[in-house]
Amino acid sequence: EFPFTFTSDQQFAWDLIKGSITGAADIKKPGLFLLHGVTGSGKTEVYLQALAEIVRLGKKGICMVPEISLTPQVIDRFIGRFPGRVALLHSRLSLGQQFDVWHGINRGEFDIVIGPRSAIFAPQPDLGLIIVDEEHEWAYKQSDTMPRYHARDVAVKLASLTRSTLVLGSATPSVESYFRARRGVYQLVELPERITPLGRTPLPEVTVVNMRTELKNGNRSIFSRLLKSCLTSVVDNHEQAILFINRRGQATFLECMNCGYVPGCNRCSVALTYHAAGKRLICHHCRRVYQVIKKCPVCSSEDIKYFGIGTETVEAECRKLFPTSRIIRFDSDTVVKAHDYEGKINSFRKHEADILVGTQIIAKGLNFPGVSLVGIVNADVSINLPDFRSGERIFQLLCQVAGRAGRGTFAGKAVIQTFNPDYYAIKFAARHDYAGFYESEMKYRRTFGYPPYNNMVRLVYSHTNEDKCKAEADRVSILIQEKIAARGIPGTKMIGPATAYINRLRGKFQMQVILLGRELQSILSDMPLPAGWFLDVDPVGVI
Template identity: 40%
Template sequence: MPELVRYAEVVLPLPVARPYTYGIPDGLAARAVPGARVVVPLQRRRVVALVTAVDVPPPSVAARPILDAPDPEPALSPALLELGRWISRYYGAPLGLALRAILPGPLWSVQRPAGPAAVSERVVVLAQPLGSLLERERAFRRAPRRRAAYEALEALGGSAPVRHLVDQLKLSPAVLDGLVQQGLARVERVAAVRDPFAGLSSPPPPVLTEDQRRVVDLILAGPPDVPVLVHGVTGSGKTLVYLEVLRSVVASGHGAILLVPEIALTPQTVARVRGVFGDQVAVLHSGLSDGERADAWRALRRGERRVAVGPRSAVFAPVQRLGAIVVDEEHEPSYKQGMAPRYHARDAALVRARLEKGGARLLFGSATPSLETLHLARTGRIHTFELPQRIGARPLPPVDVIDLRTAPRVADARGVPWSEALDAAVAGALGRGEQVILLLNRRGFATFLQCPHCGDVPACPHCAIALTVHQAPPALRCHYCGHEEPIPSSCRQCGHETQRMRGLGTQQLEHFVGLRFPAARVARMDLDTTSTKWAHHRILERVGRGDVDILLGTQMIAKGLDFPNVTVVGVVDADTGLHLPDFRAAERTFQLVAQVAGRAGRGPKGGRVFVQTRAPEHHAIRAAAAHSVVAFAAAELPLRAPPGPAYPPHLGLARFVASGTDAGGTQQAAERLAAWLRRANSERLGDVLTVLGPAPCPIERLKGRWRWHVLVKSTEARAIGRVVRAWSARARRAVVVDRDPVSLL
């Protein structure tokens, strides 16, 4: 074996703190570079690793050689590799776990991911730029359709499949042949990409309003290195603004990323994007097969597709010459990863935009921005552009706040909080042939089962949570760990034969609405009805066709729905999350109620919203009823500021959660953790941290493990980072470190 004179540091997708060192054989030197996938021996196995550095010092023991470097070019660009390092540093996660989040799962397999599909397709590629107007006039003097085809290809980034140009853009094959004969384009054969969205019909993008055009022009004229918040009321057409900005970016030869919450990543969303960019779009989605995901990733990495659309993880899409990132509905908590490395896609997008060569524009968008983003805007770190009016100057719907403590209720409502006002509004809309949306952010039939004799409530044996009653199929279920058991006919504690259902869930609401309005066609949308692929899409298609009169469900019906015939929206119980032991409870309630209220009145018939609550004076309810994020921020921000209990956005926050199967042992571990944090604060950090706890988590037991947490707060972000990294380096797996948590439950 030839002598090894060069060494590489590689990381494995494992929770280990340090990289491994391997030798670089001469034959692999050209490929074993930073960002490259390599195959290395680990004990008796062959595993995939990523090279993070080369020409490092030799290890103290003999280094084993890299076995293979299967790709002709690095899997990760320098910007993505550096983004992985930032995630590792900021969130205190091993670099291997950070890079595992960036590189798709199929690419960590020793067996190379499925190669290019055997089927190929013909692609038209522009071969000659026509930079001046005079050149275009000469080239297309007698061929206006050929000019339209040329400019369509320009808008699509310089290339597009023949199939898309003919089927979707209705260009004639003869016109495309003319471009080729003129020497302005050529036809190439490329591997076809497996794409479950390929059959979608793509509507042409609508014309921008005056307000939208103004915002687009201001964004494009502004400095590209300053992030932008597009704050528009619901129905103002923020998506059209994003797409027009991205169209300009792609037309200039760059790529783009559009992040959307996973629940909003529907075929309708993809169709709208493809209406602008055609087959230049690659969709990255958790519902894709490994092969589909690998195909989309490779198409972006090779520059065959220029626009990536997807949820949280699409922030890592290997888009070439990245010119812009859009984070739609930036306030959504689903942008925060729940497992290590627990990154937030909004913040990862901010860092990636800075790291990309030449920089990339960054746009945030929301009708109800997070207080963190509003704080950045108010302190001048991001620019804000307003869309104050709905498309067509339609007014925002009036909101009636109904006090459930005093409002007249419908008789025989079977435990459902159903006011006469909401009942009359629903009946009136149905009588006029209009549609209704009802929000109840709690799935299941009833919140819990209770014995009226002894008061016993069946709880999950693995979690400190009451079991939820489900009727379809009948069972008691835990919504945290999935435990399920039959509904008992008698109390397991005292034997009493009558059991009562307490609380309300979407299944019971569906049952009640079906009895109350027997002629209405009702659809329910919650986690139970949308667990299969495209189930969410199929329900919304029925609503769009007019086959559903009443759509009811959990928070997923509050996001992005645009149905002109919806004239009544009812929030059946706005208090479900308002009083949770979490400092974001009011913010989440405001956002949810304001977002679902925005589903009403999007068509010429107008609309009205009914919010039922037992806390009509709460600032979150009042601000949502006024459609005013300004009013909410004015009331909420002082509550999070010193001298009271301070919380983000006024300072940084990290949460340390100790867990274990033994209750006493977990408490002791949390006490040792808190003591270590306090020592680190006083001895190394100059007492700039506030350490709170330990205390039992609000959900004290989850999936069979007891949970205690310690909170660390500070205005010094670097101090939080130091203590997060220092604890994580101790490799205590029984303690979860969550920086910038979105929930304290």
């Protein structure tokens, strides 16, 4: 409710940010803040107060959210506080709507612009404040098309050019942002306590379940005995639960038990995922749809097995265990249009459903006061991916998902199911220990020279002919090595050329070269690259 009474931590954060906005405070790095607040600590209220102060001073603001699917819940709070003065700008608007909103912003008709990464380019006059909510999210990086920019970096530059205050907010800041805050580039402001209608509330109690032990004890269900017991308690007490599995579909892949054949995409070197809805196989990269095979095309065996689990599997198991419970599945298969998203969110918030099953889309800032339990069905999905950021990604996802529990009047509890209970990211997430995770992650990054200790550039070449693809990657790699040697650039490392994690994507083979160093621009700035190459500076992932 407004007016809002801050806690002491919020007041301290607000005083620093307000001092930057008004120019009244003497701070080390005016205008650049990393607001590190645990889930449910009231970061949004700090944003709202900061925007209110900017408007009072006759200036305007931009607030970015990671994805447009998040916007409906966030926008309600902003519109409620600033009725008639908020513009929503995103790619799902029609061209005519985008034209009208863009020109309305340019004419100064809106005090606040809210949207995903593209909103940072809104022509907001008299800009005084930029907010990047959930600044750790990969969605802020445009990686699929040119220009490959990170909206957080654009926001930093825009704040400098316009002399605006910048607030980066997250419960799990990116390692790079926290590193810069520790170095004094940003001013670190922390909100260490959760605030609920009951006042200061502890973070959810997290229990890690070793699924290997479950198997040894004869439990072959996708739910551990603990999670099943907790779900039963939630249903009996008329509370709500969220079940998280970061994979769509019902089976990750099919396999012939006679010869080992696995149906794959004709255009991408990936296995097809089985979706029970429509009984079809789908490539999650190019979205091509295939018929389900009943007989192996290689050996003609009909012994075809389904392996792996996804959201459809979890939903089906819930309906079997709790036939009278109301269950909603929330993933990109069921949330296609904006009204799908809003309808499911509003239905769950009104307690018209008891269990919400979803992918990472449910981890992004949603607030459901009735949720007392979060179950992470499989925390191991990304553990073995060949990406130096995989540990950070797992830690952030687990903390964010677990943070959905206990935000109302019910005590929060989270259950993490894993076959790797000693994995460092899982152990730190279970303790809500960001500082411990950061120190552990930085030792690993320092050892191998990964960002933030070095810059990184990923070069990828694609071609329909595999031999030509490899030959071109070899040619450019030799040129890069010659440049490094000729210019005597110390500390520069080249990894590759190597086949990309997905060797063939949408009909084209891929080879990649990764460069690590502090003077990469001098190597690449005058290097001619033919069509088929793309460069990704400071990539959020290397697969």
